Amino acid sequence: MQKKPIAQLLRTGQPDETVTIQGWVRTKRELKEFAFMEVNDGSCLANLQVILNPDVPDYQTTLQRVNTGASVEVAGVLVPSPGKGQRIELRANSVQVYGEADPATYPLQKKRHSFEFLRTIGHLRSRTNTIGAVLRVRNACANAIHQFFQERGFLWIHSPIITASDCEGAGELFTVTNLNLNEIPKTEDQLVDFSQDFFGRQAYLTVSGQLQAEVMAMTFGNVYTFGPTFRAENSNTSRHLAEFWMVEPEMAFCDLQGDMDLAEEFLKYVFSSVLENCPEDMEFFNKRIDNSVLATADNIINNQFERITYTDAIAQLEKADRKFEYPVEWGTDLQSEHERYLAEELFQKPVIVSDYPVGIKAFYMRLNEDGKTVAAMDVLAPKIGEIIGGSQREERLDVLQQRIQNQGMNPEEFWWYLDLRRYGTVAHAGFGLGFERLVQFMTGMGNIRDVIPFPRTPLSAEF
Amino acid sequence: MQKKPIAQLLRTGQPDETVTIQGWVRTKRELKEFAFMEVNDGSCLANLQVILNPDVPDYQTTLQRVNTGASVEVAGVLVPSPGKGQRIELRANSVQVYGEADPATYPLQKKRHSFEFLRTIGHLRSRTNTIGAVLRVRNACANAIHQFFQERGFLWIHSPIITASDCEGAGELFTVTNLNLNEIPKTEDQLVDFSQDFFGRQAYLTVSGQLQAEVMAMTFGNVYTFGPTFRAENSNTSRHLAEFWMVEPEMAFCDLQGDMDLAEEFLKYVFSSVLENCPEDMEFFNKRIDNSVLATADNIINNQFERITYTDAIAQLEKADRKFEYPVEWGTDLQSEHERYLAEELFQKPVIVSDYPVGIKAFYMRLNEDGKTVAAMDVLAPKIGEIIGGSQREERLDVLQQRIQNQGMNPEEFWWYLDLRRYGTVAHAGFGLGFERLVQFMTGMGNIRDVIPFPRTPLSAEF
Numbered sequence: 001m002q003k004k005p006i007a008q009l010l011r012t013g014q015p016d017e018t019v020t021i022q023g024w025v026r027t028k029r030e031l032k033e034f035a036f037m038e039v040n041d042g043s044c045l046a047n048l049q050v051i052l053n054p055d056v057p058d059y060q061t062t063l064q065r066v067n068t069g070a071s072v073e074v075a076g077v078l079v080p081s082p083g084k085g086q087r088i089e090l091r092a093n094s095v096q097v098y099g100e101a102d103p104a105t106y107p108l109q110k111k112r113h114s115f116e117f118l119r120t121i122g123h124l125r126s127r128t129n130t131i132g133a134v135l136r137v138r139n140a141c142a143n144a145i146h147q148f149f150q151e152r153g154f155l156w157i158h159s160p161i162i163t164a165s166d167c168e169g170a171g172e173l174f175t176v177t178n179l180n181l182n183e184i185p186k187t188e189d190q191l192v193d194f195s196q197d198f199f200g201r202q203a204y205l206t207v208s209g210q211l212q213a214e215v216m217a218m219t220f221g222n223v224y225t226f227g228p229t230f231r232a233e234n235s236n237t238s239r240h241l242a243e244f245w246m247v248e249p250e251m252a253f254c255d256l257q258g259d260m261d262l263a264e265e266f267l268k269y270v271f272s273s274v275l276e277n278c279p280e281d282m283e284f285f286n287k288r289i290d291n292s293v294l295a296t297a298d299n300i301i302n303n304q305f306e307r308i309t310y311t312d313a314i315a316q317l318e319k320a321d322r323k324f325e326y327p328v329e330w331g332t333d334l335q336s337e338h339e340r341y342l343a344e345e346l347f348q349k350p351v352i353v354s355d356y357p358v359g360i361k362a363f364y365m366r367l368n369e370d371g372k373t374v375a376a377m378d379v380l381a382p383k384i385g386e387i388i389g390g391s392q393r394e395e396r397l398d399v400l401q402q403r404i405q406n407q408g409m410n411p412e413e414f415w416w417y418l419d420l421r422r423y424g425t426v427a428h429a430g431f432g433l434g435f436e437r438l439v440q441f442m443t444g445m446g447n448i449r450d451v452i453p454f455p456r457t458p459l460s461a462e463f
Numbered sequence: 464m465q466k467k468p469i470a471q472l473l474r475t476g477q478p479d480e481t482v483t484i485q486g487w488v489r490t491k492r493e494l495k496e497f498a499f500m501e502v503n504d505g506s507c508l509a510n511l512q513v514i515l516n517p518d519v520p521d522y523q524t525t526l527q528r529v530n531t532g533a534s535v536e537v538a539g540v541l542v543p544s545p546g547k548g549q550r551i552e553l554r555a556n557s558v559q560v561y562g563e564a565d566p567a568t569y570p571l572q573k574k575r576h577s578f579e580f581l582r583t584i585g586h587l588r589s590r591t592n593t594i595g596a597v598l599r600v601r602n603a604c605a606n607a608i609h610q611f612f613q614e615r616g617f618l619w620i621h622s623p624i625i626t627a628s629d630c631e632g633a634g635e636l637f638t639v640t641n642l643n644l645n646e647i648p649k650t651e652d653q654l655v656d657f658s659q660d661f662f663g664r665q666a667y668l669t670v671s672g673q674l675q676a677e678v679m680a681m682t683f684g685n686v687y688t689f690g691p692t693f694r695a696e697n698s699n700t701s702r703h704l705a706e707f708w709m710v711e712p713e714m715a716f717c718d719l720q721g722d723m724d725l726a727e728e729f730l731k732y733v734f735s736s737v738l739e740n741c742p743e744d745m746e747f748f749n750k751r752i753d754n755s756v757l758a759t760a761d762n763i764i765n766n767q768f769e770r771i772t773y774t775d776a777i778a779q780l781e782k783a784d785r786k787f788e789y790p791v792e793w794g795t796d797l798q799s800e801h802e803r804y805l806a807e808e809l810f811q812k813p814v815i816v817s818d819y820p821v822g823i824k825a826f827y828m829r830l831n832e833d834g835k836t837v838a839a840m841d842v843l844a845p846k847i848g849e850i851i852g853g854s855q856r857e858e859r860l861d862v863l864q865q866r867i868q869n870q871g872m873n874p875e876e877f878w879w880y881l882d883l884r885r886y887g888t889v890a891h892a893g894f895g896l897g898f899e900r901l902v903q904f905m906t907g908m909g910n911i912r913d914v915i916p917f918p919r920t921p922l923s924a925e926f
Contacts (some may be wrong), residue, residue: 022715022716025887041684042618042683071887071888098888106622123880132682135618136683139618142621143613146609150606160924162693163924164918164925173640174625174640198637200921216598220504220589221506228691230894232661243625250636252534253536253561407648419586425561451871453675454622454623457661461626461627461664462627462879463675
């Protein structure tokens with residue numbers, strides 16, 4: 001008698017089939033003549049309904065033990081279900097209870113719990129419908145990302161987590177050390193003597209794998225990173241995490257147009273793949289969490305993305321029949337309200353804004369011929385806002401050196417990054433996507449802490 | 464005129480086909496009447512040979528510029544190759560040189576370089592045959608791992624990198640902090656006041672995602688982690704990294720037998736997949752690095768793994784006609800020489816040793832009925848030694864609490880881990896595999912620093 005996932009039984013199980021399932025009890029209902037229980041094994045959102053007749057061995061004892069949260073193995077026969085919303089159910093021949101869950105203390109009783117409360121039981125919250133669905137969608141999304149790149153010959157590069165360089169000069173870095181903080185060794189100048197630290201210098205958690213991805217693009221052409229990145233930013237918001245996963249493709253022999261093409265193809269692929277692989281979970285989010293998530297996915301999949309330069313976008317915003325909170329002015333960054341106007345009102349579909357002023361973008365973005373803008377691009381989506389940021393990289397040695405100096409950074413620290421421009425340099429481009437933001441937008445979840453298994457935020461590193 | 468990867472042209476390109484390639488010059492040979500250059504684009508080990516005739520525009524200038532390391536685009540026509548070892552070559556109609564590489568300073572000239580030297584140019588070493596092949600195999604191996612688990616319905620779980628708990632009590636932890644180390648806040652007792660640190664407590668880099676994987680197995684049944692883990696161990700050896708990637712599947716409703724079955728199926732799958740997807744790179748390793756790597760792979764793929772208990776293994780070692788450096792005694796851990804004897808001499812194929820003495824294994828491993836051994840298993844492979852370590856987990860609350868106390872650890876710190884045994888506990892099992900060790904063994908590379916893009920080791924965090 002083969003054990004089968006409930007997802008498979010609900011899809012293809014046939015009446016009279018003898019099966020064994022293993023899972024956890026979600027609810028139990030006792031009637032006079034018999035009892036029902038709903039069993040979930042995590043393979044899908046839906047539970048399998050199990051009918052317990054009094055001829056099941058140890059019927060009374062079993063009934064007392066199969067409370068919400070108990071782990072069970074049920075052997076029985078599939079029968080057509082008279083109930084609504086389910087094709088089949090399982091008539092139990094025997095029930096084995098592995099582990100009980102005391103109703104007096106088990107925190108996940110049938111009633112609704114707030115997401116805030118669920119975060120305090122991070123080791124149990126995946127057993128709820130919503131967080132369970134999130135983590136299945138998260139997996140499908142991650143798998144789609146790998147498939148997208150692997151099908152196209154991109155190599156997955158594991159960029160380092162511990163780094164001695166601060167990629168974007170963004171600050172907000174975590175220090176990694178094995179010094180005893182109670183007895184920090186000092187130099188003669190009474191500063192920390194990092195030469196005695198594990199790496200012989202101050203080391204940090206990475207904020208981006210881009211610079212290392214560029215190294216690899218200069219060998220393999222097309223590569224991507226998909227790994228954890230960090231910000232020691234004291235932001236207690238629904239969109240910030242101290243630890244999050246980032247996806248960063250990098251392509252040699254590629255300009256900003258190619259970069260935008262890849263970003264558009266990528267988003268369409270990932271949304272399509274998740275809809276295809278998790279239809280039930282996505283329906284659930286649309287029904288219970290945010291009734292626009294399916295429309296948003298559809299909008300991304302089925303529209304050709306609008307492409308507009310930053311300069312033209314500013315012109316559109318200036319003539320918009322609309323009062324913005326933040327002034328619209330060439331040279332300043334677009335605010336969320338501006339981005340939403342462009343994607344939701346003006347074009348009503350995803351928009352790629354390109355060629356931003358040099359003053360508001362990072363040093364490695366390629367300077368355009370006009371000397372005022374750089375070959376950067378942001379993908380803005382309705383209901384979502386900015387979801388991808390990318391650029392063509394500055395491949396000219398002299399220009400890059402100048403940009404580094406202009407930003408007050410030390411070119412010597414970038415010796416190896418500059419070497420890529422000394423030896424066989426080529427036009428290349430890439431982008432970055434915050435993975436949790438993507439999952440958040442895909443599912444409509446309000447707080448980013450609820451789309452990662454174990455969130456790390458200010459004052460919180462439990463579990 | 465479509466740009467195509469060289470790997471594709473070498474496989475399926477036809478004479479008279481008009482193509483454009485983009486890549487980097489590996490070598491150039493000037494003859495009297497014309498010149499050759501070998502171009503590599505990272506899509507495969509092999510170069511494409513390009514013939515430069517004097518009728519190519521700017522022939523003389525181009526010849527001067529296409530030195531080793533230069534980036535080029537070549538348009539031309541494929542022709543049958545008269546040379547040995549290549550089916551086709553490319554007769555250039557035009558060559559565009561994007562970036563030169565000054566032969567006077569470019570460190571990667573034609574001669575052989577030591578791996579030690581190559582580590583000092585980590586930003587360029589992927590351009591060599593060996594490191595290039597390693598990183599393609601690494602990608603194929605990583606991809607095979609995801610495919611193996613996804614095909615079997617396992618969810619990829621991103622276990623946290625920053626953690627407040629020390630999973631195995633293994634020590635050797637890196638601290639993660641955003642305190643200013645020059646002005647560490649102190650408590651009244653003159654100890655570090657971690658309440659002022661980012662997470663409000665001391666936080667570390669994870670050494671394993673297993674405990675969190677167990678949380679998720681208790682919801683989804685089958686899950687796996689695949690992410691970076693860390694050891695602040697001052698080991699300057701060819702098999703240690705401070706930062707490395709680990710794969711950790713975890714299965715609910717599974718005992719040690721099921722765990723061993725999965726480990727065997729997993730290794731066979733991954734080795735087969737890499738051989739299938741990187742045959743040329745694997746041939747290269749067998750020819751140039753270690754002439755046993757193909758035989759080792761074959762041994763893993765085509766043998767049923769031997770299974771033996773630790774107790775029986777000790778008996779075999781005791782009666783071996785062999786003098787070991789370390790004494791063989793029930794209760795002590797197997798040494799490398801013992802493991803190699805079992806796998807290479809006695810059985811001459813992979814061996815799974817199970818049921819180790821409780822005293823030498825971690826607290827979470829399930830205590831066997833005999834009270835003396837635990838349901839642990841190690842997979843040992845010829846030429847490789849231990850490659851996988853796993854166990855059935857202790858699912859009984861009282862036994863686990865006792866084990867934690869016996870090890871002098873504080874059960875309160877494990878409150879959530881213990882909760883998994885309070886609510887719906889089930890038999891479960893899993894294993895851990897060091898990803899870089901796997902790649903090292905697969906390729907025969909002598910030093911683990913050469914199978915990860917950017918190695919982190921004592922006193923070294925460059926690039």
